[in-house]
Amino acid sequence: MRIVIAADSFKASASSLEVASSLAAGILTVIPTCEIRAVAIGDGGEGTLAALLHSGFEAFTYQVTGPAGNPVSARIAIKDGIAIVEMAEASGLGQLSEKKFAPLTATSFGTGELIVKALDHGVQTIILAIGGSATSDAGAGALQALGARLTNNSGAEIGHGGGALIDLAAIDISKLDPRISDAKFILASDVTNPLLGVNGAAHIFSPQKGATPNDVAILEAAITHFASISGGGHINSSGAGAAGGAGYMAFTFLGAKQRSGIEVVLELISFKELLVGADLVITGEGKFDSQSLSGKAPMGVLKAAQSLGIPVMMVCGQADISGETEFKKVYALTDIESDVQKCIDSPAPLLNKIGVLIANATSSQ
Template identity: 40%
Template sequence: MQVLVCPDKFKGSLSANEVCNAIEKGIKRYSKDIDVVKLPLADGGEGTLDLLEQHMSLERINLVVNDPLFRPISTYYLKDQTRAFIEMSKASGLQLLKDHERNPLNTSSFGTGELIAHALGQNVTEIYLLIGGSATNDGGAGMAEALGFQFITKDGMASKVAGGSLNRLTQVDPSKADQRIENVKFTVLSDVQNVLTGSNGASYVYGAQKGANEIAIEKLDAGLANLASILENGHELHPGAGAAGGLGYGAMSFLKAELVSGIEAIMDVVDFFEYAKDADLIITGEGKMDNQTSEGKVVSGVIQFGKNNNIPIGILCGVFESDNALGSSEMILQISDLAQNIDDAMTNASQYLETLAFQMISDFV
């Protein structure tokens, strides 16, 4: 019997590799004869760059850029001879800020733009942007500013554009933008389908988790709408435009980027389909499963494969919050049924996953 273990990370608790190891322990506790194949996955969000580094022969490029609050930070991206892979969370991610610093009115994707600018000088012809886990809500304006786009207000040119700056903009001047952008194909790997503005947009869906209160969320949404009204390209309605605080929109608008499903692209990169074809059972999972799970997350991609190929799917998660997240044919077990509270679940996630994996394989066999 072969079991393919292919989870995402459990955010704030375990990496995807650590989740794989815990699940393997549980399966092997049931039977050492079961062939366990571990294939950690990601969907374009934070952690994707680490996954690519494991599976591909890539060079790490180290440099110093600005973090979301314009402080210097040492970070990196990956490249081969023709392609660069940039994870925006490495420069503009929420995990770079302390809790009291989180406020998307003040944060900028400028550092992500600096990573792109550096990659443009490496003679690459393709740049892949991995855009989950952002601390920002600036519609990619900060990124564009780092690439030479100028943002104008009624009082003159703006600098250090952030989420709270967008309401004041009256014009975007592309005349001094980095011309090397025209020679590179940009592809954005995204794990969400949100549009830019409104109740299903970047600000209202993700603003609170980045530190915005209700008043700030309204201001941020209005700012993104103002940016869209200035650029007038219609990209604000594209699924994924609201990803990473509107960086999906910014990438389409300033870089002519194509947005693709992160999990589908990653599955291709890591040869998922080759690994999965001989599996008798596939076990996947993530920390929190909710309505967003079905919109391009790792679990949704694995479930779709299982349905298409008639392979049973088991799901282990921290907490399962929505009946709409999945279909009805999957086996689902959650840590919250075992843990005393959220702190216990986060701290002891590995042990609980081992227990749940033992239970799942016992029930399956």
């Protein structure tokens, strides 16, 4: 029997490969001859770069500007003229100094620095994986790092962060890195939010980054002002509000095109080729709910496997979904351990038990 395990990471609990390893250990106790292939995946959010490094991309590490202006170590991944720039690496919540939120001042400058480093490698395509950001600056910091000047009424550069955008008087892109026009940019994200309004970057995403109601109002006004200065052509584009509005910057100044994050990743790791000959595919994520059905990693895996007629099982930390799904079976850690925190803190033994359950169910057929 051949089983492919392609689970997304369980956020704040286990990486993609840790999930696969624990499941595999359980399966092999029942079916010791089973051939198991563990594949790391991501959907454009945090962990996407790690998944691609596992599939043969090469890592390059640089010191760049973190979201709070602090120096941080961040990686890009490159293979065959394609670079992966993961926003969480340089501008993510995990890179905040002492993990303190900075909703008005956090900058995406470091992400722009990583894009410059990717261009230095002469790549033709840059994939922007923009999940997990700590910023709400509409990508303005990244734009500055790429050579644009964002100035106030006195002609001085404005400060960093979304709050500073209210001081913007002009955007000068005459010194924007000329290599941008020769590169293809792909926004790997399934976020569909526009830039502004009740479903936009400030209202939906900044509270997740520590913004108070007053901060949200400030950011909405500042980002609206930034859009008015920069033309505003993409304010209603699907995905413009992603990563605190970084999607808007990518569309407006980089000519980026949006694609499903999981589809991009599965394509880059040649996932369909890995499925040939498989009898079963196991996928998973931390929480399986209605949002999962709108394009997250497990649905991409399901779609790919279904195209080859291979059944798929879902393993998750929690399952909060009603009705039938297209998965052959759904297993949740909370079915074994009702204490959610214990599931988060110690997922390995529970995943091991689920591996046993899957193996028993599969071998009895």
